[in-house]
Amino acid sequence: MSHAPVGIPDASVVPGRLLAISDLHVSHPRNRRWVADLPPGSPGDWLLVVGDLAEKVEDIEWTLRTLRSRYGTVVWVPGNHDLWAHPRDPVKLRGEARYQHLVALCRELGIITPEDPYPVWTGDGGPAVIVPLFLLYDYTFRPDGTSTKAEALDLAYRTGVIGADERHLHPDPYPSREAWCQARIDATLPRLTAIDPELPTILVSHFPLTREPTRILRYPVFAQWCGTEQTADWHRRFRARTVVYGHLHIPRTTFEGGVRFEEVSLGYPYEQDRHPERPRQLIPILPPGPARTLGPPPADGSVHPPGR
Numbered sequence: 063m064s065h066a067p068v069g070i071p072d073a074s075v076v077p078g079r080l081l082a083i084s085d086l087h088v089s090h091p092r093n094r095r096w097v098a099d100l101p102p103g104s105p106g107d108w109l110l111v112v113g114d115l116a117e118k119v120e121d122i123e124w125t126l127r128t129l130r131s132r133y134g135t136v137v138w139v140p141g142n143h144d145l146w147a148h149p150r151d152p153v154k155l156r157g158e159a160r161y162q163h164l165v166a167l168c169r170e171l172g173i174i175t176p177e178d179p180y181p182v183w184t185g186d187g188g189p190a191v192i193v194p195l196f197l198l199y200d201y202t203f204r205p206d207g208t209s210t211k212a213e214a215l216d217l218a219y220r221t222g223v224i225g226a227d228e229r230h231l232h233p234d235p236y237p238s239r240e241a242w243c244q245a246r247i248d249a250t251l252p253r254l255t256a257i258d259p260e261l262p263t264i265l266v267s268h269f270p271l272t273r274e275p276t277r278i279l280r281y282p283v284f285a286q287w288c289g290t291e292q293t294a295d296w297h298r299r300f301r302a303r304t305v306v307y308g309h310l311h312i313p314r315t316t317f318e319g320g321v322r323f324e325e326v327s328l329g330y331p332y333e334q335d336r337h338p339e340r341p342r343q344l345i346p347i348l349p350p351g352p353a354r355t356l357g358p359p360p361a362d363g364s365v366h367p368p369g370r
């Protein structure tokens with residue numbers, strides 16, 4: 063397989079399909095096996111890897127290396143789990159330093175990150191600028207009846223539904239996760255504005271860019287760990303053909319203002335068992351596949367899986 067420099071896909075290869083997957087969570091052996099068993103794509107296939115690969119750097123590296131060996135071009139964005147400083151990970155880096163460590167790992171492997179020039183997909187359904195985003199969240203997806211971060215967090219603690227990020231996702235050197243989020247938005251906006259206005263985009267973010275997909279969370283209070291209101295109009299403003307995201311573990315297709323939104327998570331084994339109607343597969347982004355709707359509710363009567 064030829065390896066073009068990071069950010070510059072090999073132009074000599076005929077483009078195939080633009081595919082996506084997120085929330086591989088390979089610390090679960092069944093998910094790790096699923097990744098190990100993925101058949102190689104054609105050299106022209108691109109794979110968007112949309113965060114939450116694992117908690118340990120060693121497992122993240124195994125996953126990225128495995129995927130890179132199977133797909134001509136791989137694009138990665140971090141999820142919250144990838145950025146955790148988990149007590150079981152011997153790599154003790156936190157916050158921005160951990161993110162930069164993973165970016166350096168991707169560069170070594172020839173994988174495109176949010177820090178690289180945005181590549182252009184010229185295959186079927188293109189051209190479209192592929193925009194890997196790392197934005198995080200700022201607690202503005204507030205539960206009903208709350209109007210500040212403090213009230214939203216307080217409600218979460220009283221309900222007992224608390225994002226594990228509160229324990230494991232450290233924002234160093236920023237004073238808070240929302241400050242880190244703001245820095246990411248400030249750094250990203252000028253780059254988005256500079257994209258050729260003639261070209262549509264594929265916006266790729268672990269966290270959903272709008273509040274809408276979180277409306278069906280079983281625990282609505284969890285939405286505060288899912289995104290920021292500051293990106294609510296980015297799909298229109300930056301000409302998205304599709305917004306690709308994960309994090310919610312509710313794989314499906316939705317439309318907002320005519321723009322397609324694809325939640326591409328694999329999710330945990332227990333969620334897969336609970337929803338056998340959801341095929342475990344790489345999701346075609348371009349050319350697009352059929353829209354995926356939620357299947358019937360599981361036998362225990364719960365309507366939706368909990369958010370992650």
Ligand SMILES: [Fe+2]
Nearest residue numbers: 085114309370
């Ligand atoms: Fe996840």
Ligand SMILES: [Fe+2]
Nearest residue numbers: 114141142309
């Ligand atoms: Fe996540």
